[in-house]
Structures are given as structure tokens and as C-alpha cells.
Amino acid sequence: MLKMNTIEQELADAVQAALCTAFPGEETVGAFAASVVKTADARHGDYQCNDCMQLAKTLRLAPRMIAEKVTGVLRENQVVESVEIAGPGFINFRLSQTWLEDRLALVESDAFRGTPQVGEGQTVVLDYSSPNVAKPMHIGHIRSTVIGNALDRLHRYCGFRVVADNHLGDWGTQFGLILTGYRHFADQEALKASPVQELERVYVESYQRSKEDESWLDAAREELVKLQAGDEENLRLWKSFVEMSMGEFHKIYDRLDVRFDLERGESFYNDKLAEVLETLQSKGLLEESEGAQVVNLEEEKLGVCIVRKRDGGYNYATTDLATVFSRVEEFSPETILYVTDERQQRHFQQFFSVAKKVGIDTRMEHVWFGLMRLPEATFSTRQGNVIKLEALLDEAERRALEMVESSSPEMPEATQRAVAKAVGIGSIKYADLSQNPQSLVTFTWEKAMALDGNSAPYLQYAHARIRSVLDKYADQFPEGKPEEADFALPEPLERELGLKIARFPEAVLVAARTYRPNFMADYLFDLAQTYSTYHQSIPFLRAEPGVRESRMRLIRLVADTLKTGLGLLGIEAPDRI
Ligand code: ARG
Numbered sequence: 227m228l229k230m231n232t233i234e235q236e237l238a239d240a241v242q243a244a245l246c247t248a249f250p251g252e253e254t255v256g257a258f259a260a261s262v263v264k265t266a267d268a269r270h271g272d273y274q275c276n277d278c279m280q281l282a283k284t285l286r287l288a289p290r291m292i293a294e295k296v297t298g299v300l301r302e303n304q305v306v307e308s309v310e311i312a313g314p315g316f317i318n319f320r321l322s323q324t325w326l327e328d329r330l331a332l333v334e335s336d337a338f339r340g341t342p343q344v345g346e347g348q349t350v351v352l353d354y355s356s357p358n359v360a361k362p363m364h365i366g367h368i369r370s371t372v373i374g375n376a377l378d379r380l381h382r383y384c385g386f387r388v389v390a391d392n393h394l395g396d397w398g399t400q401f402g403l404i405l406t407g408y409r410h411f412a413d414q415e416a417l418k419a420s421p422v423q424e425l426e427r428v429y430v431e432s433y434q435r436s437k438e439d440e441s442w443l444d445a446a447r448e449e450l451v452k453l454q455a456g457d458e459e460n461l462r463l464w465k466s467f468v469e470m471s472m473g474e475f476h477k478i479y480d481r482l483d484v485r486f487d488l489e490r491g492e493s494f495y496n497d498k499l500a501e502v503l504e505t506l507q508s509k510g511l512l513e514e515s516e517g518a519q520v521v522n523l524e525e526e527k528l529g530v531c532i533v534r535k536r537d538g539g540y541n542y543a544t545t546d547l548a549t550v551f552s553r554v555e556e557f558s559p560e561t562i563l564y565v566t567d568e569r570q571q572r573h574f575q576q577f578f579s580v581a582k583k584v585g586i587d588t589r590m591e592h593v594w595f596g597l598m599r600l601p602e603a604t605f606s607t608r609q610g611n612v613i614k615l616e617a618l619l620d621e622a623e624r625r626a627l628e629m630v631e632s633s634s635p636e637m638p639e640a641t642q643r644a645v646a647k648a649v650g651i652g653s654i655k656y657a658d659l660s661q662n663p664q665s666l667v668t669f670t671w672e673k674a675m676a677l678d679g680n681s682a683p684y685l686q687y688a689h690a691r692i693r694s695v696l697d698k699y700a701d702q703f704p705e706g707k708p709e710e711a712d713f714a715l716p717e718p719l720e721r722e723l724g725l726k727i728a729r730f731p732e733a734v735l736v737a738a739r740t741y742r743p744n745f746m747a748d749y750l751f752d753l754a755q756t757y758s759t760y761h762q763s764i765p766f767l768r769a770e771p772g773v774r775e776s777r778m779r780l781i782r783l784v785a786d787t788l789k790t791g792l793g794l795l796g797i798e799a800p801d802r803i
Contacts, residue, residue: 230332230340232731234273236305237262237319241275244299248292254284262319264729271310271318272725278315289315321725323715329728330713334783338383339790341731345386345738351553352378352388354565355484358395359471359491360404360425363478363615369595369667372658372796374565375484376743377593379794384738389557393549394491396468399539400429402450404467405460406442407432421470447537454539468493481619481651483796495548499540502547506533511583521580531576546577547584554588561589563741568594568664593741595663619651625675626650629683633803641802648798649675652682659795660747680751682797685788688754690803691761692785699767699778708782711775719760723780726753727787734794743795750791757784 231239241260249255262275278289278296285292293315300309300317307322333340354374357363363371374390381388407428416424436443453460472489479485503519506512511521517536523529533544553562564574574592581590627646634642657674660681661667677683699706715721726749733749736742766777789799 229342230336230731231342232340232735233321233329233728234262234264234732235342237273237275240300240303240305241277241296241317244296244303245277245281247299248295249285252285255281264732265318268722270312271308271320273319273321274312275317275319278317282315293317323721326721326724326728327713327715330724330780330783333728333730334779334786339730339787340728341384341734343385344735345381345384348385348561349387349389349557349559350381351557351559351562352381352390352565353393353563354378354390355479355486356393356395356566357471357475358400360400360422360429360467361471362422362426363475368615368618368654369567369598369658369663370565371479371482371484372655373593373595373663373743374563375482376655376659376746376795377563377565377738377741379796380734380738380743380746383734383794389488389553389559390486391553392486392489392491394472394489396471396491397493397496397545398542399450401453401464401467402446402448403432403436404429405449405453405463406446407435408463417470422474425467425470450539478615478619481647482655483651483798490549492545492549495545495552498548498552499544502540502544502551503534505551505584506547506580509584511580521583523576523579526579528572528576528579531580533580542573543577543580546573547581550577550581550586550588550590554586559588561591563591563593565593565595568596570594591741593663596666598658598667598669618654621671622650622654622674623647624650625671626653626683629675629677630803637802645800645803648800649683649686649803652686652792652797655795655797656682656685656747659743660751662744663742680747682792683803685750685754685792686797686799687803688757689785689788689792689799690801692757692781692788693801695761695766696778696782696785699774702767703774706775706778708775708778711772711779713779714773714776715780717764719756719764720777720780723753723756723760723784726756727780727783730787730791733791737794746791746794750788750795753784753791754788757781 238260241262242258245255245258245260258277258281260275260277262273265271265274278292281292282289290311293311297309297311297317300306305322305325306319308320310318312318329340352374354377355367355371357367378388378390404425411431412428413424416427432442432446436446449460453464468491503512506521512533513520513522513530515530518532519534520530520532523531531543532541533547534540550562553559566574571592571594574594578590578592623646626649627642629649630637630642630646634645637645653674657669658667673679674681675683677687699708713724715724730749733746737745764777766774766781769777792799
């Protein structure tokens, strides 16, 4: 495997070295970490460095003076064709044509398309999806599943060891309500036919009764206490609820091509909760407040974190503490990521703060996302206002099948179905992943499936279109060997395309580092658009021999990059659409 840096990093290293040459013995320069970013406007070059402004103070020199000294050294560098100073002291780079062409050959041969394995030797525990048992997975859960899974794929691709854990809500207060409801009005026929739907109905109705009827709530509490005390009958029922739910969740995960390394759920930590209290006690962190046990976080302006309720029950935060102790011991992760919706921000702030007080120094991040809105509704199981994920996926595949049937009527039916699955499921995932996770997403079919917009079908189509050009080429020129042609980027559009391919690793890293898969989506959309312009304006099959092969090799790399990038978002790229 090749060890490659991103172009940004390679240029930053060159600037760093140039600074040291230009200012020998200068301590601030030695300790400085130069940085280079891509230019916002291609007319200014490919990359730029803004460091001279920052160094002006410490070096007591005008930024332009520094830039002049540095560029004097940088011009010798093979990577760049030109280095220019702009404005008060920006340095703009244009990459050397031959360097870029050679770079594409490296990218093509590298298993990770030039992505540096920055995660090597590091472990990330990724806590995502984590639906609640006996409630159906509704559309609100799709974001955690889809975003979490993309982060999983992106991190593995950068060399991290990822431990993906589905932290199911399989324990806790809802089971009191479900058990009581189950005893009074569960419909056994419906339970067999559609278990999770029936369990949800039972839960919703039981929840509503508990709002109107104090004694119903008491009965539910009693069932819960019995369950927690290990009552055989309640445990047996609970287990069956868990199994029914898991069966249903797994149907969805299979359809979404989502897999976990662990599915431990909250119940796994049940017998470790008392220990959490002991640990907190021994560190002098426990206080009593109105009969409950709490950790006081007033100093951090986070109120109090309840770890044991007045009735003796443990809380969500207590389970998360037990879970983090266990994860740290078992996996020694560098980072733990929690992917949930924005409503849990306070919970994670409190829990992280308590964990730190207890001595956990692992980096923990709450990767939160905004809620997803369908035009007329938001989602809450309690209101019974659920659009089930399954129905959404069915509808997506149905719409995609219509699309494929009309665009490729000659395709065998089984292939049409497979393509419709890739396009339908891909559309749902992409509609979610192409947005900043922290924004509020309004889902519409028109946007998700637009053939001419920023959507999965658009990208899948761009990919399939290249594959079909490559097939035509193979038909017309059976003797042709594009792999033996050199990458050549004489046309400006060609160079732009080549440069974008070479930037793929930068998109991977930024998406992984910021926990925002939408950076990968933006990258892919941009690449596909550039390709589309290229496709319309540059002849390939009719180009002269040699040039033609070069172009085939280039567009094949575009297709491979699109496919790899979509794969990192968990989206398939079929060869035909
Ligand atoms: N089951 C929770 C819910 O659906 C999400 C769990 C997130 N993970 C965690 N470690 N707290 O709201």
C-alpha cells in the first residue's frame, strides 16, 4: 500500500519547509503548522495559503515580505507550476500539470484512492441507530441509522478500527406501560401478523390511559418494578418483545445494508448500574435531592444529573455511564461517537461532564442532528403519529421501479428490481446525507428522486452513463488498451476533472473529521456536474487514437471515484440505470 498525503497536506508541508529555509533558526517558524486550503475561486489557482498574515506579527515583517521570501523557495518545488502572491500576502498555487497527471496514476493504483490512513492504530466506538424496543423504528430513527452508518464507513476507510454498537433501548420505563397494556388489550392475532405494529399500538394506548388514569399509571409502575426485580413471567414477556422487535429492525437493517459489530442494548448493563452509584459515591460526587441521587453540575451550568430516581429506578444517564465504563475497559477507544437527534444534547452534556469527573478521559462527541420533517408532520411514537420506515422504503422502491421501467424497458425484470432497490434506498439515504445534519430536513419525493438535481439518482445516472461509454468503447475498439495510455489533461475541463479526482481524499477526511457526510455528497455532486459538462463538450469515442484511450482511462477513474464515494455513503452504484 502506498503512503499518500492529501494534496493540501503535501503543499502545507512544502510551505512549512520553505518557511524554515527562508527563516533559518527562527523558533516561531519551527513550531508553526502551515496550512493550505483549496481556493474558493479557481481563477486564483488550485490552492492557497493564508499563513503569512498570521506570521506577520511574530516575525515583525509585512505579510507580503514573508510571502516573497517563501515563494522564492517554493518555486523550486516540483508539485507546483506557479506560485503567486495576491493581495496583502496570500500565496496562490497552481499545481504542475505533469505532477497532477502522475498523481492520477497513483490514485488509480491505490486501494484507498490516495486517502491517507490517518486512523491507523486508533479505535472509534460508534453508537448509532439505537431504536427502542417495542416501538417501531420510525422515520426519526432513519437519520441516526443513515448518518451513523456513513460515519462508520468513512472512518473505516481512513483506517480506524470501528466498533459499531447498536445501543438499543431495550430496558426502562416503557416496559411497565407495555406490560400493563399487553395484559389488557393485546390482540394475539395482530401480534403474530405484525408484532411491532401491535406492540406500538399497545404502548400508545397504554400511554394515553396513563395520562388520564392515575391507577393505570400505578399498575404500570408495579409491572416495571416486578420486571426489574426479575419476575419470571414479566421477564419472559419482555424477552419476547425484544425478539419481536429485533426481527423487525433487522429486516430494515438488511434493506439498508447496515451492520453492527455489537447490539448490546441498555439491558446488557442492567447489573452494572449499582456499581456506577458506588463509583460516584466513592468519588464524593453523589448528592441527595428531593429523595433522588444526583450529581451536581451547577458549576458547569448544567443543573443536576439524576442518576437514581426517588422510586429507586435508575436513569438513562446511569446506563450511559455504565456503558462508557465497559466500552473504555473493553476497547480502549480514542473516541466514542453518539449519534442521536438534537433533543438529547442536554443529556449528553450532563453525561459527558459526569464521566469526566469520574476520570474518563476518552474523547466523547455527541453527533446530533435535526429532526426530519415530512411536509405535514414531525414524528413522535407517543402521538401514534408514525410513518413507518418500512412503508417509506417500500414507497421509495416502488417509485424507483416506475422510473427504471420507463427508462430501461428492455432490462430483465429481476435487474430492474435490483436497480430500483439501489435507486430507491439510495434516494432516501442521500436525501438525508446531502444535508448538513444539524439542519432541519424537509423530505420530499421530488427532491429525493430528481434526475436533474442533487440526488442519488443523479449521481447513479452519472456513474452508469460513464460505464455505458466504456462499454461502447470496448465494443468499437476491442483491441484498445486505455490502461496503457498515460493520463493527460491538456483541455482545461480535463484538468478540472483530474484535479477533482485527486481531491477525493480531502473530501473523505473532512467528512470524517467533522462528522458531516454531506461534505462527501457535495464533493460527489460537484464531480458529477463537472463530468456532465465534460461529457457534453469533449469528444471521447471520436477523439484521435491515443487521446481517446487517455480519456477512457480518465473517465473510468471518474466512475470509480463516484462509485467509491457513493459506497462511503452506503449507496450502491449499478452499472445500468
Ligand atoms: N434509544 C435512544 C433513543 O431512541 C437512543 C440511544 C442513544 N445512545 C446512547 N448511548 N444514549 O432515544
